[in-house]
Amino acid sequence: MANFSTPNLEPNQEQLAVIQAAPSDRLLVVAGPGTGKTQVAAMRLVSLLNSGLHPAQILVLSFSRTAVATLTKRLASLQIADDRVIEDLRHLAVRTFDSWAFRILRQSGHAAPDLLARKHDQNIQTLVNLLGDANNQFLTQVLSSIRHVIVDEFQDLPGVRSELVIALLSRLITERSSEVGFTVLGDPAQAIFRFANRVEGEVIPDDPWSELKARLHVGLTEISLVKNHRSTVKLAAMANSMRKILRSEEFDADAK
Numbered sequence: 001m002a003n004f005s006t007p008n009l010e011p012n013q014e015q016l017a018v019i020q021a022a023p024s025d026r027l028l029v030v031a032g033p034g035t036g037k038t039q040v041a042a043m044r045l046v047s048l049l050n051s052g053l054h055p056a057q058i059l060v061l062s063f064s065r066t067a068v069a070t071l072t073k074r075l076a077s078l079q080i081a082d083d084r085v086i087e088d089l090r091h092l093a094v095r096t097f098d099s100w101a102f103r104i105l106r107q108s109g110h111a112a113p114d115l116l117a118r119k120h121d122q123n124i125q126t127l128v129n130l131l132g133d134a135n136n137q138f139l140t141q142v143l144s145s146i147r148h149v150i151v152d153e154f155q156d157l158p159g160v161r162s163e164l165v166i167a168l169l170s171r172l173i174t175e176r177s178s179e180v181g182f183t184v185l186g187d188p189a190q191a192i193f194r195f196a197n198r199v200e201g202e203v204i205p206d207d208p209w210s211e212l213k214a215r216l217h218v219g220l221t222e223i224s225l226v227k228n229h230r231s232t233v234k235l236a237a238m239a240n241s242m243r244k245i246l247r248s249e250e251f252d253a254d255a256k
Helices: 013-019 037-050 065-077 083-090 097-107 112-116 120-131 137-143 160-175 192-199 208-215 233-247 249-255
Strands: 026-031 058-062 094-096 148-151 181-186 220-225
Touching (some): 037 181, 058 097, 097 137, 097 160, 137 160, 148 160, 160 208
Parallel strands (some): 026 220, 058 094
8 A cells, every 4th residue: 555644534444445456456436425535536546556557547537627626636635655656646637527538539530629619428429439439449549558447426427428437447348357447436325417307307317326337247346435524423324324215216216
């Protein structure tokens, strides 16, 4: 494990299982409010760098610019003793799905004016289609350096963005199974887009968590961060009970 510490978190057993996992491990991390998700993601990144991975071998994707800024700020707060890791963090890019899709499409030969004239979802769908083309050798070359993918706030990815994650991970694992790992973090109970569909009486979209587990179940380890560091024991227990209700199939069924 990297030689670093943080004044805000002394990792418990579940958090350490995420932080110290090998770069080739495939993790689905369920983390509710107050369980230290962002801190664990930051410490996971440092641990990956300490294991020998280079910044270019780690792809970090998050839902929004705000989420990217939050993770970047948390990385900066870690007290790291290893000068090499400190330098590597300066070169580590944390991107939104929109910016990463734009970057890869540009590298794949798409003209910038054409991409800028389209909606973000259209660009992401184009990349999803390219990832599904196993014969696209240029894309294989572009992705060849990636050894680990970290996805933050996965529950907030509607439609094509969750499709992008699954398509990307499926392609990487298919082409380089034993070499590539991933850490997907989030909380299905906070899936605001699915909740909005329920409230508006619209068709509830497929659950990206269930889809990811169905498509990438081989070698997948699911870890739940359950200790709430923000609330009292009683409030944390109440919140955990509510999360179970929100995640239940019966909740979806009643809303249809």
